[in-house]
Amino acid sequence: MEDILPFxxxxxxxxxxxxxxHRSFVKLIIGLIILGYASNLFLFTISRITRDAPPxxxxxxxxxxxxxxxxxxxxxxxxxIVIGFGLQxxxxxLIKVGFKTLKTDDLDKTTSTDRLDN
Amino acid sequence: xxxxxxxxxxxxxxxxxxxxxxxxxxxxxxxxFLVGTFLLIVAAGFLLNSxxxxxxxxxxxxxxxxxxxxxxxxxxxxxxxxxxAAIIGIAVAIYSFxxxxxxxxxxxxxPLMNFLVFSVCGAFLTGDVFNLYVWFEMMLISSFVLxxxxxxxxxxxxxxxxxxxxxxxxTFFLAGIGILYGLTGTxxxxxxxxxxxxxxxxxxxxxxxxxxxxxFGVKAAVFPLFNWLPASYHTPPIAVSSFFAGLLTKxxxxxxxxxxxxxxxHESAFIDNLLLYTAAATMFFGVLGAAAQMDxxxxxxxxxxxxxxYMIMGLAIGTKLALTGAIFYIIHHIIVKSNLFLxxxxxxxxxxxxxxxxxxxxxxxxxFLAILFIISAFSLAGFPPLSGFWAKLIVIKAGLExxxxxxxIVALVVGFLTLYSMTKIWNEAFWKKVPEEYMExxxxxxxxxxxxxxxxxxxxxxxxxxxFIGLFGESVLNLAMMTAEQLLNxxxxxxxxxxxxx
Numbered sequence: 001m002e003d004i005l006p007f008x009x010x011x012x013x014x015x016x017x018x019x020x021x022h023r024s025f026v027k028l029i030i031g032l033i034i035l036g037y038a039s040n041l042f043l044f045t046i047s048r049i050t051r052d053a054p055p056x057x058x059x060x061x062x063x064x065x066x067x068x069x070x071x072x073x074x075x076x077x078x079x080x081i082v083i084g085f086g087l088q089x090x091x092x093x094l095i096k097v098g099f100k101t102l103k104t105d106d107l108d109k110t111t112s113t114d115r116l117d118n
Numbered sequence: 119x120x121x122x123x124x125x126x127x128x129x130x131x132x133x134x135x136x137x138x139x140x141x142x143x144x145x146x147x148x149x150x151f152l153v154g155t156f157l158l159i160v161a162a163g164f165l166l167n168s169x170x171x172x173x174x175x176x177x178x179x180x181x182x183x184x185x186x187x188x189x190x191x192x193x194x195x196x197x198x199x200x201x202x203a204a205i206i207g208i209a210v211a212i213y214s215f216x217x218x219x220x221x222x223x224x225x226x227x228x229p230l231m232n233f234l235v236f237s238v239c240g241a242f243l244t245g246d247v248f249n250l251y252v253w254f255e256m257m258l259i260s261s262f263v264l265x266x267x268x269x270x271x272x273x274x275x276x277x278x279x280x281x282x283x284x285x286x287x288x289t290f291f292l293a294g295i296g297i298l299y300g301l302t303g304t305x306x307x308x309x310x311x312x313x314x315x316x317x318x319x320x321x322x323x324x325x326x327x328x329x330x331x332x333x334f335g336v337k338a339a340v341f342p343l344f345n346w347l348p349a350s351y352h353t354p355p356i357a358v359s360s361f362f363a364g365l366l367t368k369x370x371x372x373x374x375x376x377x378x379x380x381x382x383x384h385e386s387a388f389i390d391n392l393l394l395y396t397a398a399a400t401m402f403f404g405v406l407g408a409a410a411q412m413d414x415x416x417x418x419x420x421x422x423x424x425x426x427x428y429m430i431m432g433l434a435i436g437t438k439l440a441l442t443g444a445i446f447y448i449i450h451h452i453i454v455k456s457n458l459f460l461x462x463x464x465x466x467x468x469x470x471x472x473x474x475x476x477x478x479x480x481x482x483x484x485x486f487l488a489i490l491f492i493i494s495a496f497s498l499a500g501f502p503p504l505s506g507f508w509a510k511l512i513v514i515k516a517g518l519e520x521x522x523x524x525x526x527i528v529a530l531v532v533g534f535l536t537l538y539s540m541t542k543i544w545n546e547a548f549w550k551k552v553p554e555e556y557m558e559x560x561x562x563x564x565x566x567x568x569x570x571x572x573x574x575x576x577x578x579x580x581x582x583x584x585x586f587i588g589l590f591g592e593s594v595l596n597l598a599m600m601t602a603e604q605l606l607n608x609x610x611x612x613x614x615x616x617x618x619x620x
Contacts, residue, residue, distance in 0.1 A: 020286070025278070032285045039289040043296035073299065076248055080292055083255045087288070090262055091281055094274070097266070101274045110275045113349045 005045045012038035025095040025105040032091065036084040040077050047073035120177040122165040123190045123243055126200055129158045130207075130239060134232030147228035148215055154232060155207035158239075162201040169197045173604070174614035176245070184616045185309040191245035193611055194601040195445065199242040199372055202452045205583070206364045207235045209576035213460055214357040216573045217467075222267050222355065230267070234260040234361065241369050245615055247298065247305045250373065251291055254337070258284050261366060264358050265350065276350035283346040287336035294329030297322065298381075308615035311380045311608055320386065327382045327389050334377070338370025340430060341399035344423045348407060351422070352415035352472070356463030359415065363422055364456030368448055371429050375444065378433060379605045393434035398528045401427030405535040414462045414472045414547065417539050418455070421498065424532055425451050431529065432513050435520050441602035442595070443512035449594060450497070450505040450587055457494045457580035461487070464577065465547055467570050470563030474546035476556040481548040484567050487574070488548045493581045495544065497588065499537040505587035508595065 012034055019031030050069040057064055099105050133154030140146040169175055169192055177190040192200075210231070218227055237256035244250050262284075266277040299305055301322060302313040317323060332343065339347040347367070351359050382389060404423030411417045425447070432444025462472065464487060469477040481488040497504035500511075510533060517526040552560050567574075587594050604610060 020282070028282060032282065035286065035289045039292040039296070042293050043299070046296045046300035048300070070303075073296075076295070076299075076305075079248070079252065083252065084288075086259060087255065087262075087281075087285055090259065091285065094262075094266065094277060094281060097269060098274045098278050101269060101271055107278075110278065113272050113276045113279070113353060 001049055001051075002045070005041065005049075009038050009041050009045065012041065023107045025098060025107065028107065029088070029091050029095055033084075033088050036080075036088070040080055040084070043073055043077055043080070119168055119172065119175060122161065122168055123175060123177045123192050125161045126158065126165055126192075126239055127190075127236065127243065129154055129161055130232050130236035134229050134236055137229045137232055138226075141226070141229075142224060144220070144223050147223065148211075151211045151214075151228050151232060152208070155204060155211050155235065158204040158235070159201070159208060162197065162204045165192055166194075166197040166201055169194055170600075174611050176614050185304050185306040188249050189245035189306060189308070189615050190243050191307075191611065191615055192243055194597070194604050195372070195375065196242045198445070198449065198597065198601065199368070200239050202368075202449065203235060203238050203242070203365055205580075206361055206452060206456050207231075209456060209460065209580055210357050210361045212576045213360070213463070213573055214355075216570050217357050217463060218355050219268075225267055227264070227267060230260050230264050231358075231361070234264065238365055238369060242372060245307050247295055247307060247310065251288075251295060254291065254369075255288065257366070257369065258288070261362065265354050265362075267354070267358075270353065273353045276353040279346050280350040283336055283343075287333045287343075290329050290336075291333035294326050294333060297326040297329065301326070306615065307376070307380060308608075308612040311383075311612055312616070314381060323382070324386055324388055327378075327386070328392075330373075330377055330382075331389075331392065334370045334373045335396070336370070338367050338374060338426055338430075339400075339423050340396050340426060341403050341423075344400070344404065344426075347423060348411075348416055348419040351419040352413060356415075356459055356466070360456045360459035360463070363418065363459050364452045367422055367426060368452055371426060371448060374430065375433055375441075375605065379436075379441070380608045380611065383608070390434065390436075393430060394522065394525065397427050397431035397434045398525055399427075400424065400430060401532045402528055405532045405539070408539045409535060411539075412474045412546075414465065414474060414543060415459070417543060418458050418462060421536060421539070422455060424536065425455070425498070427532070428510065428513050428529065431525055432516065435516050435522060435525070437516055437520055438599070438602050438606055439512060439519060440516035441605055442598045443509065443514075443516050445598040445601050446512055446595060447509040449598065450509045450584070453580050453583050453587070454494050454497050454506065457577055457584065458491075458498065460573070460577050460580070461491050461494065464567070464570065464573050465491075467573070468564055468567045469547070469552070470560040471556075474543065476553065477547050477560060478550040478552040479548075487567070487577075490574075490577050490581045491544070491548065493584055495540040497584050499540045500533050503588050503591075505584050505591065505594075508588065508591045512595075 016031045016035030019027045053068045055068040055071050133150050137147045137150045175192045179188045237253050241253035262281055266273055301317050335343045401424045404420050408417045408420035429444045429447050432440045465480055466472050471477050497506040500506040514526050514529050
């Protein structure tokens with residue numbers, strides 16, 4: 001797994017950034033979501049992947065002596081996924097409101113807050 | 119003693135929950151926000167007081183010992199920041215009574231403001247990197263909704279930009295956390311500081327530092343990551359902009375100072391140079407942007423960026439005097455910048471527009487307001503004896519002492535240009551007469567100042583604090599010096615968090 005995941009993460013990052021560079025609101029949001037996946041997987045991979053070694057202490061011992069899978073990164077990722085879900089839900093509603101208010105889904109046309117003359 | 123931290127966090131959380139229960143009842147919500155922020159000032163004052171006595175206060179949440187649980191840590195820097203957050207909170211609370219419209223209040227303006235204060239305080243007080251991420255996200259989601267609340271065309275546009283860049287920054291933050299965890303197996307800041315000293319792979323550490331640099335750089339609006347700020351800060355109501363301008367960028371600066379004094383304090387020429395050049399470019403390009411603008415709020419927004427540069431400059435030089443300057447600058451800037459935004463709101467109400475070309479004659483109509491503006495604006499530009507002068511003086515003196523003459527020259531030029539745009543606002547809004555062609559528009563859109571009197575109260579309060587910092591700067595300077603000393607000796611912090619066996 002350790003050999004495949006880095007390539008997958010790289011592809012996800014590349015895909016996310018590629019989509020963010022598009023002008024359409026929808027592609028922007030999909031890009032942000034994919035970028036979020038990439039970061040979560042990155043966090044998962046970089047904190048080592050250990051298989052078949054649950055972090056359970058046997059009855060006759062007080063601590064773990066052999067290698068075990070670290071449960072903390074998974075807890076972190078779970079938190080990050082939940083937070084990311086909330087943000088993405090908001091962002092999706094926002095682009096819907098944006099499309100209704102601005103009557104466009106082209107980011108290049110959303111320049112009214114940047115112009116000097118208003 | 120530990121409970122002081124808890125009380126500081128519980129007050130805004132509870133007032134947020136209470137104001138959710140008071141959904142739709144405007145006056146009750148306003149009352150809750152006012153009482154909540156007032157109690158927060160008292161609690162933050164007590165916290166600062168006990169931090170002054172005990173140096174660092176640590177609360178291990180749920181009793182889990184340090185690197186395993188989440189530690190909440192209050193040192194001098196955190197408690198000063200919490201106190202400032204509370205002060206801006208109460209100023210915005212009083213201001214919002216007259217400024218924020220019914221429509222926004224119906225859709226939860228007050229609960230959101232409470233949760234924003236809550237998350238800002240949490241970000242200042244946490245001692246755990248991932249917990250900081252969670253506080254940041256809480257802060258983001260409240261600020262997203264506050265920014266878009268009201269659904270104006272420009273607000274929606276601004277929010278799309280703000281949301282995009284901040285979600286991207288969050289993914290960088292998460293990746294940085296991943297690298298740190300992979301290197302050390304811990305996320306407690308104190309524990310990280312200890313373990314990173316024995317990590318041999320410093321190039322990977324530099325990479326992590328860059329990831330955090332991008333994440334915090336977007337929050338703090340440093341060069342070249344600042345473009346979202348002038349595109350968005352001028353769209354929401356002034357009560358919201360003022361809170362954002364004063365505090366949200368400073369959360370980024372706080373995170374910068376915390377990380378680059380404690381966690382990434384290894385000798386890395388690359389990181390040092392990165393900070394130095396960023397500081398210079400942030401100051402310079404921020405002030406150039408302001409020079410081109412003719413909108414009251416946009417000028418102020420660009421000035422946030424250039425002032426952030428001074429704070430990063432203090433951090434980049436990194437001597438005791440420079441950090442003192444950076445902290446003094448943060449204290450001064452939070453108060454002054456929020457106040458200038460509040461004044462911009464009053465000028466808009468009393469003359470009808472934010473566009474400097476369309477307004478004028480405020481000095482003739484309301485000389486008292488003009489004096490309040492002068493105090494804050496000249497303090498921002500660095501006139502003696504106002505607070506900004508001391509802040510700039512310390513930072514520049516530190517630059518001269520450490521031989522960074524290039525930075526000092528940039529800082530001085532930027533000071534002049536700041537003065538230029540402050541006098542531009544003065545000339546256009548306060549001094550000149552209302553242009554003939556806009557006379558009618560100005561009269562129909564404006565309301566007399568006597569009808570919005572409550573809005574003046576927070577402005578007077580903040581201007582008073584500015585004067586106090588300027589005239590009795592020594593006590594603030596001493597406080598900043600003690601803070602800098604604490605930051606340069608992270609052993610105290612580490613020892614307090616990890617206990618005796620570290």
